[in-house]
Amino acid sequence: MAKKSNSAEKRHRKSEERRLRNKSTKSAVKTSVKNFITLAQKKDPQTEAALQAALKEMIKKIDTAAGKGIIKKNAAARKKSRMQRFYNTMKARNTAAQ
Numbered sequence: 001m002a003k004k005s006n007s008a009e010k011r012h013r014k015s016e017e018r019r020l021r022n023k024s025t026k027s028a029v030k031t032s033v034k035n036f037i038t039l040a041q042k043k044d045p046q047t048e049a050a051l052q053a054a055l056k057e058m059i060k061k062i063d064t065a066a067g068k069g070i071i072k073k074n075a076a077a078r079k080k081s082r083m084q085r086f087y088n089t090m091k092a093r094n095t096a097a098q
Helices: 006-040 045-067 073-097
Strands: none
Touching: 006 045, 006 073, 045 073
């Protein structure tokens, strides 16, 4: 970056710090969603407690990201709703299979 002014240099530095912080939070959200989906697709009925814990952790990460403004509130609500519906259908399938 060409040096324009001290304030522009600081703005650039701070925006880079925020970008990296936001990137790590988004990555954590995506990882928790992926872990939840892979756990939900297993046919093992003993994973019910682990699945509930994964859902709770995923929702917490999504809410944290939305609270910090990293993802929009409506996008967070939509993602949580879809994952909850996915959880309910998987739970219904597992109980019907038993």
